[in-house]
Amino acid sequence: MNETTSAFVAAPTAEMMEMVLPNDANVLGNILGGKVMHLVDICAATAAVRHCRRPVVTASIDYLEFRHPIKIGEMIIVKAALNRAFKTSMEIGAKVWSENLVTGERQHTSSAYLTFVALDEERKPVIVPAYQPVTPEETRRWHDASIRREHRLAIKTRLSQRKVE
Ligand SMILES: CC(C)(COP(=O)(O)OP(=O)(O)OC[C@H]1O[C@@H](n2cnc3c(N)ncnc32)[C@H](O)[C@@H]1OP(=O)(O)O)[C@@H](O)C(=O)NCCC(=O)NCCS
Numbered sequence: 001m002n003e004t005t006s007a008f009v010a011a012p013t014a015e016m017m018e019m020v021l022p023n024d025a026n027v028l029g030n031i032l033g034g035k036v037m038h039l040v041d042i043c044a045a046t047a048a049v050r051h052c053r054r055p056v057v058t059a060s061i062d063y064l065e066f067r068h069p070i071k072i073g074e075m076i077i078v079k080a081a082l083n084r085a086f087k088t089s090m091e092i093g094a095k096v097w098s099e100n101l102v103t104g105e106r107q108h109t110s111s112a113y114l115t116f117v118a119l120d121e122e123r124k125p126v127i128v129p130a131y132q133p134v135t136p137e138e139t140r141r142w143h144d145a146s147i148r149r150e151h152r153l154a155i156k157t158r159l160s161q162r163k164v165e
Pocket residue numbers: 056057058059060086087088089090115117125152153156
């Protein structure tokens with residue numbers, strides 16, 4: 001039985017790191033929010049593909065917050081991990097840090113939750129492998145993902161059903 005056919009597989013993760021350069025920054029010398037989103041999307045998609053071994057699309061990004069700026073010359077570090085696999089979708093949690101290479105100081109600057117949908121050869125949603133959390137922390141994230149999914153889909157349903165006058 002290989003990884004794609006086993007009942008449960010380990011939580012996949014991904015990590016990216018790069019130096020903030022002037023081209024990525026605003027007039028204040030801080031990284032652009034869009035650049036952070038770009039890296040978060042790629043890193044989280046990597047974790048999702050590592051789980052399902054399929055092409056994925058980003059269905060939603062929520063709770064992306066910016067707690068502190070990251071300055072030119074600092075490192076931006078993004079880590080992503082699978083929180084929960086649903087039917088064809090997966091929630092990935094991503095966390096971002098800045099690192100000052102000279103002082104070694106690290107700050108947690110952003111967090112986000114992203115939903116990816118796996119696609120088959122006809123670009124239709126396809127069932128992803130099951131994922132069973134093991135550690136207490138993985139189990140907490142697994143439960144929390146379900147609560148966020150309920151909210152996400154409830155909002156989508158309510159907005160699609162509302163009558164515009
Ligand atoms: C995401 C997408 C594939 C969903 O297609 P769909 O026809 O709504 O498919 P379904 O209704 O069968 O839903 C498929 C899955 O997406 C999930 N989903 C749909 N809309 C969602 C949303 N707004 N947020 C989170 N999950 C969502 C559903 O819950 C379902 O998950 P499940 O199978 O685990 O229960 C489709 O909307 C799409 O292709 N969007 C564009 C994606 C894109 O271009 N992203 C940016 C670049 S990658």
